[in-house]
Amino acid sequence: MDQANKDFIMNVMANANDLTLATIRPDGYPQATTVSFAYDGLTLYVGVGKNSQKAQNIRQNNKVSLTINNAYKNWSEIKGLSIGGIAEVVSDPRDIQQAIDCLLARFPEAVEWAETGQKDQVAFLKIRPQxxxxxxxxxGFGHTETIKA
Structure with a gap:
């Protein structure tokens, strides 16, 4: 990946607070949900309910798709990402702490939530773009470039 592409990707992620995450349900249908996210380089972190459908779906099938879009007023300003990746519900304490640190750095208001013990009800997802x-x-209208991560 060249530096211009990496800069574009990082800029889109820096200017968006949420993404739409698509997982595969047990019945084979996709499930798309909007969630807040944080990132460390190209690795994305998301917190979801420990027993949520998203977490259950990923435990069964770790392939995900997601979109990240920046706000725009007209079509000529659209900038975004469509990513296919591998997700995991992290269990290693270091990975969990990395997810928490990234999410709290991005959303400092969540520190109150983290201190209440509610974090025990959260599963942290680590998504590696492919x-x-x-x-x-x-x-130009519809301009897209696809790269391997």
């Missing part, structure tokens, strides 16, 4: 499509309508 393929990234970059949408940049400033280069």
């Amino acid at each position: 393929v990234i499509s970059m949408l940049d309508y400033t280069k």
Whole structure:
């Protein structure tokens, strides 16, 4: 991945607070849900309910798709990412702490939640992108470039 692509990806992630995460339900249908996220490089972190459908889906099938979009006022400003990746519900204490640290750095108001013991009800997801499509309508309507992560 060249530096221009990496810069574009990091800029889109820095300017978005949420993503839409699609997992595969047991019946084979996709389930898309909007969630807040944090990141460390290209690795994404999400907190979800420990027994949520998303967490259960990922435990059964770790392939996910997600989109991250920046706010825009007209189509010529659309910038976003469509990512195919591998997700895991992290269990290693170091990975859990990394997820918490990244999420609290991005959403400091969540520190109150983290201190109440509610974090025991949360599963932290670690998502590693495998393929990234970059949408940049400033280069023309529908302009996309796809790269391997």
